[in-house]
Amino acid sequence: MASRPQNKSKVKLLDAAMQLIRQKGYAATTVDDICAAAGVTKGSFFHHFKNKDELGIEATGQWETMTEAVFGAAPYRSLLDPRDRVLGYVDFRATMLEWDVQTFTCLLGTMVQEVYTTHPELRAACNEHMSNHTAKLIDDVEAAKRLYAPDAPWSAQSLAYYIQSVLQGSFIFAKAKLSAEVAIDSLGHLKRHLETLFPKTQN
Amino acid sequence: MASRPQNKSKVKLLDAAMQLIRQKGYAATTVDDICAAAGVTKGSFFHHFKNKDELGIEATGQWETMTEAVFGAAPYRSLLDPRDRVLGYVDFRATMLEWDVQTFTCLLGTMVQEVYTTHPELRAACNEHMSNHTAKLIDDVEAAKRLYAPDAPWSAQSLAYYIQSVLQGSFIFAKAKLSAEVAIDSLGHLKRHLETLFPKTQN
DNA sequence: TCTTTTCCATACCGATTGGTATCTTTTGTC
DNA sequence: GACAAAAGATACCAATCGGTATGGAAAAGA
Numbered sequence: 439m440a441s442r443p444q445n446k447s448k449v450k451l452l453d454a455a456m457q458l459i460r461q462k463g464y465a466a467t468t469v470d471d472i473c474a475a476a477g478v479t480k481g482s483f484f485h486h487f488k489n490k491d492e493l494g495i496e497a498t499g500q501w502e503t504m505t506e507a508v509f510g511a512a513p514y515r516s517l518l519d520p521r522d523r524v525l526g527y528v529d530f531r532a533t534m535l536e537w538d539v540q541t542f543t544c545l546l547g548t549m550v551q552e553v554y555t556t557h558p559e560l561r562a563a564c565n566e567h568m569s570n571h572t573a574k575l576i577d578d579v580e581a582a583k584r585l586y587a588p589d590a591p592w593s594a595q596s597l598a599y600y601i602q603s604v605l606q607g608s609f610i611f612a613k614a615k616l617s618a619e620v621a622i623d624s625l626g627h628l629k630r631h632l633e634t635l636f637p638k639t640q641n
Numbered sequence: 642m643a644s645r646p647q648n649k650s651k652v653k654l655l656d657a658a659m660q661l662i663r664q665k666g667y668a669a670t671t672v673d674d675i676c677a678a679a680g681v682t683k684g685s686f687f688h689h690f691k692n693k694d695e696l697g698i699e700a701t702g703q704w705e706t707m708t709e710a711v712f713g714a715a716p717y718r719s720l721l722d723p724r725d726r727v728l729g730y731v732d733f734r735a736t737m738l739e740w741d742v743q744t745f746t747c748l749l750g751t752m753v754q755e756v757y758t759t760h761p762e763l764r765a766a767c768n769e770h771m772s773n774h775t776a777k778l779i780d781d782v783e784a785a786k787r788l789y790a791p792d793a794p795w796s797a798q799s800l801a802y803y804i805q806s807v808l809q810g811s812f813i814f815a816k817a818k819l820s821a822e823v824a825i826d827s828l829g830h831l832k833r834h835l836e837t838l839f840p841k842t843q844n
Numbered sequence: 845t846c847t848t849t850t851c852c853a854t855a856c857c858g859a860t861t862g863g864t865a866t867c868t869t870t871t872g873t874c
Numbered sequence: 875g876a877c878a879a880a881a882g883a884t885a886c887c888a889a890t891c892g893g894t895a896t897g898g899a900a901a902a903g904a
Contacts, residue, residue: 447882463755465668469862480863482882490862540758547813551751552666554816555743565817592833596826599814603827606813607806610750613757614768623799624806630795631834650852672892683893685852693892 448486450476452500455493460545464494464552464560494549495563501545502567509574520581521636524601525629527575531605532625535618543613547606572598586636597635604628651689653679655703658696663748667697667755667763697752698766704748705770712777723784724839727804728832730778734808735828738821746816750809775801789839800838807831 454475458467469490473483487493509515514526534542550564579601580594608621657678661670672693676686690696712718717729737745753767782804783797811824 445881461758463666463668465666466755466759468860470860479883481866481884484863485881546817547810548754550817551754551813552669554819555664556669561817561819568814568817592826592830596823597830599823600807600827600830603807603810603814603823604803605810607750607808607810610754610809611771611802611806614749614753614764614771616757616764620799620802620806623795624803627795627800627803634837648851671890673890682853684854684896687893688851 445486447476447478447482449500451478451483451486451493452497455497456501456504456545457540459494459497460543460548461540464549469493491557491560494553494557494560498546498549498560498563498567502570505571509571519585520578521586521638523578524575524582524636525632527578528601528625528629528632532622532629535608535612535622535625539612539616539618542618543609544606547609568602572602575601582636586638590635601628601632648689650679650681650685652703654681654686654689654696655700658700659704659707659748660743662697662700663746663751664743667752672696694760694763697756697760697763701749701752701763701766701770705773708774712774722788723781724789724841726781727778727785727839728835730781731804731828731832731835735825735832738811738815738824738828742815742819742821745821746812747809750812771805775805778804785839789841793838804831804835 451472455467455472458471458475461467462471469480469483472493473480483493487496509527509530512526512530514523514530517523517526531542546564546568550561550568553564554561576595576598579598583590583594583597604624604627608624611620611624612618654675658670658675661674661678665674672683672686675696676683686696690699712730712733715729715733717726717733720726720729749767749771753764753771756767757764779798779801782801786793786797786800807827807830811827814823814827815821
Protein backbone atom coordinates (compact mmCIF):
# COMPACT_ATOMS: atom_id res chain seq x y z
CA MET A 439 0.00 0.00 0.00
CA ALA A 440 2.95 2.28 0.58
CA SER A 441 4.18 1.73 -2.93
CA ARG A 442 5.18 4.92 -4.67
CA PRO A 443 2.81 5.63 -7.54
CA GLN A 444 4.90 6.73 -10.44
CA ASN A 445 5.15 10.44 -11.09
CA LYS A 446 3.38 11.23 -7.84
CA SER A 447 6.00 13.88 -7.17
CA LYS A 448 5.69 15.27 -10.67
CA VAL A 449 1.95 15.72 -10.24
CA LYS A 450 2.50 17.35 -6.88
CA LEU A 451 4.98 19.74 -8.43
CA LEU A 452 2.58 20.62 -11.23
CA ASP A 453 -0.29 21.14 -8.82
CA ALA A 454 1.83 23.34 -6.58
CA ALA A 455 3.03 25.31 -9.58
CA MET A 456 -0.49 25.92 -10.86
CA GLN A 457 -1.58 27.17 -7.48
CA LEU A 458 1.43 29.39 -6.85
CA ILE A 459 1.58 30.87 -10.32
CA ARG A 460 -2.05 31.84 -10.13
CA GLN A 461 -1.37 33.61 -6.86
CA LYS A 462 2.00 35.23 -7.46
CA GLY A 463 2.51 35.10 -11.18
CA TYR A 464 5.06 33.11 -13.13
CA ALA A 465 8.22 35.14 -12.58
CA ALA A 466 7.66 35.61 -8.86
CA THR A 467 7.10 31.92 -8.32
CA THR A 468 10.50 30.38 -7.71
CA VAL A 469 11.55 26.79 -8.17
CA ASP A 470 12.22 26.61 -4.45
CA ASP A 471 8.70 27.87 -3.77
CA ILE A 472 7.22 25.14 -5.89
CA CYS A 473 9.39 22.44 -4.34
CA ALA A 474 8.51 23.57 -0.83
CA ALA A 475 4.79 23.67 -1.61
CA ALA A 476 4.96 20.26 -3.23
CA GLY A 477 7.01 18.85 -0.38
CA VAL A 478 9.85 17.63 -2.56
CA THR A 479 13.41 18.74 -3.16
CA LYS A 480 15.06 20.38 -6.11
CA GLY A 481 16.70 17.11 -7.02
CA SER A 482 13.26 15.77 -7.80
CA PHE A 483 12.22 18.94 -9.59
CA PHE A 484 15.10 18.88 -12.04
CA HIS A 485 14.71 15.19 -12.52
CA HIS A 486 11.21 15.70 -13.90
CA PHE A 487 11.73 19.04 -15.66
CA LYS A 488 14.79 20.21 -17.47
CA ASN A 489 14.15 23.78 -16.36
CA LYS A 490 11.51 26.11 -14.98
CA ASP A 491 10.06 26.96 -18.36
CA GLU A 492 9.43 23.33 -19.15
CA LEU A 493 7.48 23.06 -15.93
CA GLY A 494 5.49 26.11 -16.95
CA ILE A 495 4.60 24.58 -20.27
CA GLU A 496 3.62 21.28 -18.72
CA ALA A 497 1.57 23.15 -16.15
CA THR A 498 -0.51 24.68 -18.92
CA GLY A 499 -1.20 21.18 -20.20
CA GLN A 500 -2.10 19.94 -16.76
CA TRP A 501 -4.38 22.96 -16.42
CA GLU A 502 -6.32 22.01 -19.50
CA THR A 503 -6.79 18.40 -18.46
CA MET A 504 -7.94 19.61 -15.05
CA THR A 505 -10.40 22.17 -16.36
CA GLU A 506 -11.59 19.83 -19.04
CA ALA A 507 -12.54 17.39 -16.31
CA VAL A 508 -14.42 20.08 -14.41
CA PHE A 509 -16.33 21.48 -17.38
CA GLY A 510 -16.84 18.11 -19.01
CA ALA A 511 -18.62 16.83 -15.92
CA ALA A 512 -20.70 19.98 -15.41
CA PRO A 513 -24.47 19.46 -15.60
CA TYR A 514 -25.00 22.05 -18.33
CA ARG A 515 -23.03 19.88 -20.71
CA SER A 516 -25.86 17.38 -21.00
CA LEU A 517 -28.55 19.91 -21.92
CA LEU A 518 -30.07 19.20 -25.30
CA ASP A 519 -30.60 22.72 -26.58
CA PRO A 520 -27.29 24.33 -27.57
CA ARG A 521 -28.69 27.68 -26.46
CA ASP A 522 -29.16 26.22 -23.00
CA ARG A 523 -25.62 24.91 -23.04
CA VAL A 524 -24.20 28.32 -23.87
CA LEU A 525 -26.26 30.02 -21.18
CA GLY A 526 -25.49 27.12 -18.87
CA TYR A 527 -21.79 27.66 -19.42
CA VAL A 528 -22.10 31.26 -18.28
CA ASP A 529 -24.20 30.21 -15.31
CA PHE A 530 -21.69 27.55 -14.40
CA ARG A 531 -18.88 30.06 -14.43
CA ALA A 532 -21.01 32.39 -12.35
CA THR A 533 -21.38 29.74 -9.68
CA MET A 534 -17.62 29.30 -9.70
CA LEU A 535 -17.33 32.96 -8.78
CA GLU A 536 -18.69 32.05 -5.37
CA TRP A 537 -15.34 30.42 -4.65
CA ASP A 538 -12.24 32.25 -3.49
CA VAL A 539 -10.65 34.60 -5.98
CA GLN A 540 -7.54 32.44 -6.06
CA THR A 541 -9.67 29.44 -6.89
CA PHE A 542 -11.74 30.62 -9.83
CA THR A 543 -9.12 32.58 -11.75
CA CYS A 544 -7.46 31.21 -14.85
CA LEU A 545 -3.85 30.08 -14.91
CA LEU A 546 -3.52 30.66 -18.63
CA GLY A 547 -4.86 34.19 -18.65
CA THR A 548 -2.63 35.05 -15.75
CA MET A 549 0.51 33.59 -17.26
CA VAL A 550 0.16 34.81 -20.80
CA GLN A 551 0.08 38.44 -19.72
CA GLU A 552 3.48 38.10 -18.11
CA VAL A 553 5.28 35.99 -20.63
CA TYR A 554 3.85 36.85 -24.01
CA THR A 555 6.93 38.75 -25.13
CA THR A 556 9.62 36.99 -23.12
CA HIS A 557 8.70 33.29 -23.36
CA PRO A 558 7.39 32.50 -26.83
CA GLU A 559 6.77 28.81 -26.19
CA LEU A 560 4.92 29.52 -22.99
CA ARG A 561 2.75 32.06 -24.75
CA ALA A 562 2.04 29.55 -27.48
CA ALA A 563 1.13 26.92 -24.91
CA CYS A 564 -1.25 29.27 -23.13
CA ASN A 565 -2.80 30.28 -26.42
CA GLU A 566 -3.24 26.69 -27.52
CA HIS A 567 -5.02 25.59 -24.37
CA MET A 568 -7.20 28.68 -24.21
CA SER A 569 -8.15 28.01 -27.81
CA ASN A 570 -8.94 24.39 -27.03
CA HIS A 571 -11.25 25.42 -24.24
CA THR A 572 -12.90 28.02 -26.44
CA ALA A 573 -13.29 25.52 -29.27
CA LYS A 574 -15.83 23.53 -27.29
CA LEU A 575 -17.76 26.71 -26.61
CA ILE A 576 -17.64 27.60 -30.28
CA ASP A 577 -19.40 24.35 -31.12
CA ASP A 578 -22.31 25.18 -28.87
CA VAL A 579 -22.46 28.79 -30.00
CA GLU A 580 -22.40 27.63 -33.59
CA ALA A 581 -25.29 25.26 -33.03
CA ALA A 582 -27.24 27.86 -31.09
CA LYS A 583 -26.69 30.40 -33.82
CA ARG A 584 -27.98 28.03 -36.45
CA LEU A 585 -31.17 27.56 -34.48
CA TYR A 586 -31.80 30.98 -33.00
CA ALA A 587 -29.85 33.57 -34.97
CA PRO A 588 -28.93 32.11 -38.34
CA ASP A 589 -28.70 35.49 -40.03
CA ALA A 590 -26.74 37.31 -37.37
CA PRO A 591 -23.82 39.31 -38.75
CA TRP A 592 -21.27 37.86 -36.33
CA SER A 593 -19.44 34.56 -36.32
CA ALA A 594 -19.86 31.91 -33.66
CA GLN A 595 -16.13 32.00 -33.09
CA SER A 596 -16.05 35.70 -32.39
CA LEU A 597 -18.91 35.42 -29.94
CA ALA A 598 -17.25 32.55 -28.09
CA TYR A 599 -14.07 34.58 -27.76
CA TYR A 600 -16.16 37.52 -26.64
CA ILE A 601 -17.56 35.37 -23.85
CA GLN A 602 -14.05 34.33 -22.89
CA SER A 603 -12.92 37.94 -22.89
CA VAL A 604 -15.66 38.93 -20.50
CA LEU A 605 -14.56 36.13 -18.20
CA GLN A 606 -10.88 36.98 -18.33
CA GLY A 607 -11.58 40.66 -17.83
CA SER A 608 -13.86 39.87 -14.93
CA PHE A 609 -11.07 37.95 -13.27
CA ILE A 610 -8.84 41.01 -13.47
CA PHE A 611 -11.35 43.15 -11.66
CA ALA A 612 -11.99 40.43 -9.13
CA LYS A 613 -8.29 40.48 -8.34
CA ALA A 614 -8.12 44.26 -8.29
CA LYS A 615 -11.05 44.51 -5.91
CA LEU A 616 -10.45 41.27 -4.04
CA SER A 617 -14.10 40.63 -4.61
CA ALA A 618 -16.17 38.82 -7.20
CA GLU A 619 -19.03 41.32 -7.09
CA VAL A 620 -18.13 43.14 -10.28
CA ALA A 621 -17.44 39.86 -12.01
CA ILE A 622 -20.84 38.47 -11.04
CA ASP A 623 -22.56 41.57 -12.38
CA SER A 624 -20.58 41.32 -15.60
CA LEU A 625 -21.70 37.75 -16.14
CA GLY A 626 -25.24 38.99 -15.60
CA HIS A 627 -24.78 41.50 -18.40
CA LEU A 628 -23.25 38.82 -20.55
CA LYS A 629 -26.10 36.43 -20.00
CA ARG A 630 -28.75 39.04 -20.82
CA HIS A 631 -26.81 39.89 -23.95
CA LEU A 632 -26.71 36.26 -25.02
CA GLU A 633 -30.42 35.87 -24.38
CA THR A 634 -31.15 38.74 -26.74
CA LEU A 635 -28.75 37.38 -29.33
CA PHE A 636 -30.56 34.04 -29.24
CA PRO A 637 -34.22 35.07 -28.90
CA LYS A 638 -36.36 32.28 -27.52
CA THR A 639 -39.60 33.46 -29.15
CA GLN A 640 -38.75 31.78 -32.39
CA ASN A 641 -38.96 28.40 -30.72
CA MET B 642 19.72 75.50 -22.49
CA ALA B 643 21.61 72.61 -20.94
CA SER B 644 20.05 73.25 -17.61
CA ARG B 645 18.80 70.12 -15.93
CA PRO B 646 15.03 70.20 -15.75
CA GLN B 647 14.03 68.94 -12.38
CA ASN B 648 12.92 65.35 -12.14
CA LYS B 649 13.72 64.70 -15.77
CA SER B 650 15.38 61.46 -14.74
CA LYS B 651 12.47 60.48 -12.57
CA VAL B 652 10.07 60.86 -15.47
CA LYS B 653 12.38 58.85 -17.68
CA LEU B 654 12.49 56.11 -15.07
CA LEU B 655 8.71 56.05 -14.78
CA ASP B 656 8.26 55.98 -18.53
CA ALA B 657 10.75 53.17 -18.91
CA ALA B 658 9.10 51.26 -16.09
CA MET B 659 5.63 51.58 -17.62
CA GLN B 660 6.90 50.29 -20.92
CA LEU B 661 8.92 47.40 -19.54
CA ILE B 662 6.32 46.24 -17.05
CA ARG B 663 3.70 46.11 -19.76
CA GLN B 664 6.01 43.94 -21.82
CA LYS B 665 7.57 41.64 -19.24
CA GLY B 666 5.43 42.01 -16.17
CA TYR B 667 6.32 43.53 -12.85
CA ALA B 668 8.41 40.79 -11.28
CA ALA B 669 10.45 40.11 -14.39
CA THR B 670 11.28 43.79 -14.83
CA THR B 671 14.41 44.45 -12.80
CA VAL B 672 15.64 47.74 -11.42
CA ASP B 673 18.68 47.43 -13.65
CA ASP B 674 16.43 46.94 -16.66
CA ILE B 675 14.57 50.12 -15.89
CA CYS B 676 17.73 52.11 -15.30
CA ALA B 677 19.25 50.90 -18.54
CA ALA B 678 16.12 51.72 -20.52
CA ALA B 679 15.92 55.13 -18.91
CA GLY B 680 19.62 55.80 -19.44
CA VAL B 681 20.37 56.53 -15.80
CA THR B 682 22.16 54.70 -13.04
CA LYS B 683 20.92 52.98 -9.93
CA GLY B 684 22.13 55.88 -7.87
CA SER B 685 19.53 58.02 -9.53
CA PHE B 686 16.89 55.34 -9.20
CA PHE B 687 17.23 54.96 -5.48
CA HIS B 688 17.45 58.69 -5.06
CA HIS B 689 13.96 59.11 -6.49
CA PHE B 690 12.39 55.90 -5.17
CA LYS B 691 13.01 54.25 -1.88
CA ASN B 692 12.52 50.83 -3.44
CA LYS B 693 11.11 49.03 -6.46
CA ASP B 694 7.60 48.84 -5.07
CA GLU B 695 7.44 52.59 -4.61
CA LEU B 696 8.35 53.00 -8.25
CA GLY B 697 5.59 50.57 -9.14
CA ILE B 698 3.05 52.56 -7.20
CA GLU B 699 4.17 55.85 -8.70
CA ALA B 700 4.08 54.27 -12.13
CA THR B 701 0.39 53.52 -11.68
CA GLY B 702 -0.17 57.17 -10.89
CA GLN B 703 1.83 58.25 -13.90
CA TRP B 704 -0.19 55.83 -15.97
CA GLU B 705 -3.44 57.46 -14.98
CA THR B 706 -2.25 60.98 -15.72
CA MET B 707 -0.99 59.76 -19.09
CA THR B 708 -4.16 57.94 -20.04
CA GLU B 709 -6.30 60.73 -18.69
CA ALA B 710 -4.55 63.06 -21.11
CA VAL B 711 -5.18 60.70 -24.01
CA PHE B 712 -8.84 60.05 -23.28
CA GLY B 713 -9.55 63.58 -22.15
CA ALA B 714 -8.39 64.93 -25.49
CA ALA B 715 -10.21 62.29 -27.55
CA PRO B 716 -12.84 63.68 -29.94
CA TYR B 717 -15.67 61.53 -28.57
CA ARG B 718 -15.40 63.41 -25.29
CA SER B 719 -17.02 66.50 -26.79
CA LEU B 720 -20.09 64.75 -28.18
CA LEU B 721 -23.28 66.08 -26.72
CA ASP B 722 -25.32 62.89 -26.46
CA PRO B 723 -24.06 60.68 -23.62
CA ARG B 724 -25.03 57.64 -25.69
CA ASP B 725 -22.66 58.84 -28.39
CA ARG B 726 -19.95 59.32 -25.81
CA VAL B 727 -20.30 55.77 -24.56
CA LEU B 728 -20.26 54.35 -28.07
CA GLY B 729 -17.50 56.79 -28.96
CA TYR B 730 -15.43 55.47 -26.09
CA VAL B 731 -15.69 51.94 -27.45
CA ASP B 732 -14.87 53.17 -30.96
CA PHE B 733 -11.91 55.08 -29.66
CA ARG B 734 -10.54 52.02 -27.93
CA ALA B 735 -11.14 50.07 -31.12
CA THR B 736 -8.97 52.47 -33.06
CA MET B 737 -6.26 52.06 -30.44
CA LEU B 738 -6.25 48.35 -31.24
CA GLU B 739 -4.65 49.24 -34.57
CA TRP B 740 -1.48 50.00 -32.67
CA ASP B 741 1.05 47.42 -31.56
CA VAL B 742 -0.07 45.02 -28.87
CA GLN B 743 2.53 46.41 -26.51
CA THR B 744 1.16 49.87 -27.08
CA PHE B 745 -2.55 49.47 -26.45
CA THR B 746 -2.48 47.13 -23.46
CA CYS B 747 -3.12 48.37 -19.95
CA LEU B 748 -0.40 48.66 -17.34
CA LEU B 749 -2.84 48.36 -14.47
CA GLY B 750 -4.58 45.26 -15.70
CA THR B 751 -1.25 43.64 -16.35
CA MET B 752 0.24 44.48 -12.98
CA VAL B 753 -2.70 43.70 -10.77
CA GLN B 754 -2.83 40.11 -11.93
CA GLU B 755 0.70 39.52 -10.75
CA VAL B 756 0.72 41.39 -7.50
CA TYR B 757 -2.78 41.19 -6.10
CA THR B 758 -1.82 38.76 -3.36
CA THR B 759 1.80 39.66 -2.84
CA HIS B 760 1.82 43.49 -2.96
CA PRO B 761 -1.28 44.87 -1.25
CA GLU B 762 -0.42 48.52 -1.81
CA LEU B 763 0.32 47.96 -5.47
CA ARG B 764 -2.96 46.13 -5.88
CA ALA B 765 -4.77 48.99 -4.16
CA ALA B 766 -3.05 51.52 -6.40
CA CYS B 767 -4.02 49.62 -9.54
CA ASN B 768 -7.58 49.28 -8.29
CA GLU B 769 -7.82 52.95 -7.48
CA HIS B 770 -6.67 54.14 -10.87
CA MET B 771 -8.76 51.62 -12.75
CA SER B 772 -11.72 52.82 -10.72
CA ASN B 773 -10.93 56.44 -11.51
CA HIS B 774 -10.86 55.70 -15.20
CA THR B 775 -14.09 53.75 -14.95
CA ALA B 776 -15.74 56.51 -12.94
CA LYS B 777 -15.71 58.84 -15.94
CA LEU B 778 -17.31 56.14 -18.04
CA ILE B 779 -19.93 55.57 -15.36
CA ASP B 780 -21.00 59.20 -15.66
CA ASP B 781 -21.67 58.87 -19.36
CA VAL B 782 -23.36 55.49 -18.97
CA GLU B 783 -25.51 56.93 -16.21
CA ALA B 784 -26.61 59.83 -18.39
CA ALA B 785 -27.23 57.57 -21.35
CA LYS B 786 -29.27 55.22 -19.23
CA ARG B 787 -31.45 58.06 -17.99
CA LEU B 788 -32.20 59.05 -21.56
CA TYR B 789 -32.40 55.74 -23.37
CA ALA B 790 -32.96 52.97 -20.83
CA PRO B 791 -34.31 54.47 -17.64
CA ASP B 792 -36.05 51.28 -16.57
CA ALA B 793 -33.27 48.85 -17.32
CA PRO B 794 -32.64 46.38 -14.51
CA TRP B 795 -28.89 46.96 -14.40
CA SER B 796 -26.87 49.77 -12.86
CA ALA B 797 -24.74 52.21 -14.81
CA GLN B 798 -21.78 51.23 -12.70
CA SER B 799 -22.09 47.55 -13.47
CA LEU B 800 -22.35 48.24 -17.19
CA ALA B 801 -19.29 50.47 -17.13
CA TYR B 802 -17.30 47.76 -15.40
CA TYR B 803 -18.66 45.28 -17.90
CA ILE B 804 -17.24 47.41 -20.68
CA GLN B 805 -13.92 47.56 -18.89
CA SER B 806 -13.93 43.80 -18.44
CA VAL B 807 -14.44 43.24 -22.14
CA LEU B 808 -11.47 45.50 -22.80
CA GLN B 809 -9.18 43.86 -20.28
CA GLY B 810 -10.16 40.41 -21.45
CA SER B 811 -9.59 41.41 -25.04
CA PHE B 812 -6.08 42.50 -24.17
CA ILE B 813 -5.36 39.05 -22.77
CA PHE B 814 -6.36 37.37 -26.00
CA ALA B 815 -4.47 39.94 -28.02
CA LYS B 816 -1.36 38.98 -26.09
CA ALA B 817 -2.06 35.27 -26.33
CA LYS B 818 -2.53 35.47 -30.09
CA LEU B 819 -0.10 38.31 -30.76
CA SER B 820 -2.90 39.81 -32.77
CA ALA B 821 -5.70 42.25 -32.13
CA GLU B 822 -8.17 40.47 -34.38
CA VAL B 823 -10.12 38.79 -31.62
CA ALA B 824 -10.09 41.98 -29.60
CA ILE B 825 -11.48 44.00 -32.49
CA ASP B 826 -14.29 41.51 -32.98
CA SER B 827 -15.05 41.59 -29.28
CA LEU B 828 -15.39 45.35 -29.32
CA GLY B 829 -17.76 44.91 -32.23
CA HIS B 830 -19.93 42.62 -30.12
CA LEU B 831 -19.72 45.07 -27.27
CA LYS B 832 -20.80 47.99 -29.40
CA ARG B 833 -23.78 46.13 -30.85
CA HIS B 834 -24.78 45.16 -27.35
CA LEU B 835 -24.62 48.74 -26.16
CA GLU B 836 -26.66 49.90 -29.11
CA THR B 837 -29.42 47.50 -28.17
CA LEU B 838 -29.22 48.50 -24.53
CA PHE B 839 -29.67 52.16 -25.51
CA PRO B 840 -32.20 51.96 -28.38
CA LYS B 841 -32.12 55.02 -30.58
CA THR B 842 -35.75 54.73 -31.69
CA GLN B 843 -36.96 56.47 -28.58
CA ASN B 844 -35.25 59.65 -29.70
C1' DT C 845 30.57 83.75 -3.38
C1' DC C 846 29.53 80.54 -0.03
C1' DT C 847 26.59 77.04 1.45
C1' DT C 848 22.99 73.88 1.39
C1' DT C 849 20.33 70.77 -0.93
C1' DT C 850 19.17 68.13 -4.78
C1' DC C 851 20.63 64.96 -8.00
C1' DC C 852 23.25 61.29 -9.87
C1' DA C 853 27.34 58.16 -10.53
C1' DT C 854 30.52 54.31 -8.91
C1' DA C 855 31.45 50.60 -6.23
C1' DC C 856 29.99 47.30 -3.49
C1' DC C 857 27.11 43.77 -0.66
C1' DG C 858 24.20 39.99 1.21
C1' DA C 859 20.54 37.29 -0.32
C1' DT C 860 18.26 34.77 -3.65
C1' DT C 861 17.90 32.91 -8.18
C1' DG C 862 17.90 28.90 -11.61
C1' DG C 863 20.66 25.22 -12.35
C1' DT C 864 24.44 21.32 -11.66
C1' DA C 865 27.03 17.49 -9.72
C1' DT C 866 26.85 13.71 -7.08
C1' DC C 867 25.14 10.30 -4.37
C1' DT C 868 21.48 7.34 -2.23
C1' DT C 869 17.13 5.17 -2.38
C1' DT C 870 13.34 3.11 -4.50
C1' DT C 871 11.03 0.46 -8.16
C1' DG C 872 10.10 -2.71 -11.83
C1' DT C 873 12.00 -6.93 -14.16
C1' DC C 874 14.28 -11.21 -14.84
C1' DG D 875 17.74 -11.81 -5.04
C1' DA D 876 20.39 -9.43 -8.75
C1' DC D 877 20.37 -5.55 -11.49
C1' DA D 878 19.29 -1.62 -14.30
C1' DA D 879 16.69 2.41 -14.39
C1' DA D 880 13.95 5.71 -12.41
C1' DA D 881 13.33 8.85 -8.62
C1' DG D 882 14.75 11.77 -5.15
C1' DA D 883 17.95 13.87 -1.70
C1' DT D 884 22.15 16.93 -0.48
C1' DA D 885 25.43 20.10 -1.33
C1' DC D 886 27.02 23.39 -4.05
C1' DC D 887 27.71 27.24 -7.67
C1' DA D 888 27.83 31.32 -10.77
C1' DA D 889 24.90 34.90 -11.85
C1' DT D 890 21.64 38.14 -10.77
C1' DC D 891 18.65 40.37 -7.64
C1' DG D 892 17.24 44.60 -4.78
C1' DG D 893 19.45 47.66 -2.01
C1' DT D 894 23.42 50.50 0.44
C1' DA D 895 27.46 53.49 1.15
C1' DT D 896 29.77 57.18 -0.35
C1' DG D 897 31.52 60.86 -3.02
C1' DG D 898 31.04 64.36 -6.40
C1' DA D 899 28.54 67.56 -9.61
C1' DA D 900 24.83 70.68 -10.36
C1' DA D 901 21.26 73.86 -8.86
C1' DA D 902 19.21 76.94 -5.63
C1' DG D 903 19.21 80.18 -1.71
C1' DA D 904 21.70 83.38 1.04
